[in-house]
């Protein structure tokens with residue numbers, strides 16, 4: 682049995698002439714919180730789509746808990762929050778949570794989902810009337826509903842205000858504290874610094890650095906006290922121009 686929640690081995694995916702993900706090797710231990718950083722076009726969303734079985738790799742393999750992504754999704758072991766996840770028009774927050782709960786074998790309690798996602802006061806609100814930040818929280822609720830072992834979150838806190846972000850990250854940390862695994866992508870480097878045990882920096886579809894924030898700074902050759910932004914720019918500037926064209 683694979684003791685990793687997630688494993689990508691020599692995984693590649695191209696779109697025409699663009700090599701979005703280029704021989705990516707990444708293994709994520711169960712119980713860890715991993716942030717994936719990278720400039721626009723680095724391949725984060727493509728890698729996440731392959732992790733979830735939404736996009737087949739051209740070459741290489743992707744396994745979740747030692748099996749295929751489809752098996753893990755079918756078994757309710759994975760919850761995901763995607764950037765452009767659309768909602769059923771006219772449905773309420775509670776409707777979509779109940780819909781998600783019905784898809785999973787061991788769903789979380791509706792009240793616990795609403796609390797974790799900060800939506801208790803908005804349960805009866807129509808999804809198409811939510812603000813952008815509230816809609817992100819509803820996507821988080823959908824991802825949490827099945828009480829999955831692995832949460833995969835693509836730029837999850839985008840559009841959330843300061844209080845919503847704080848509540849969101851508290852919920853993520855408490856989720857991970859129960860031995861579950863979280864992988865999230867972000868452009869907010871401080872979120873990676875503050876909330877991830879491990880940071881993976883991608884550029885041009887490859888891993889250019891992987892470790893704690895101190896290890897990332899050391900690899901980039903910036904001092905310990907320097908911002909992660911300085912390390913990020915040092916690590917990604919040479920390869921960033923080679924992608925996203």
Ligand SMILES: Nc1ncnc2c1ncn2[C@@H]1O[C@H](COP(=O)(O)OP(=O)(O)OP(=O)(O)O)[C@@H](O)[C@H]1O
Nearest residue numbers: 696699701720721722723724725726727924925926
């Ligand atoms: N369906 C597609 N068709 C053509 N090109 C694509 C497609 N999806 C992604 N790409 C290209 O693959 C590369 C990687 O895109 P991807 O969305 O994975 O990057 P990203 O790191 O998530 O970027 P961002 O930070 O802007 O969200 C980009 O050059 C993008 O234009």
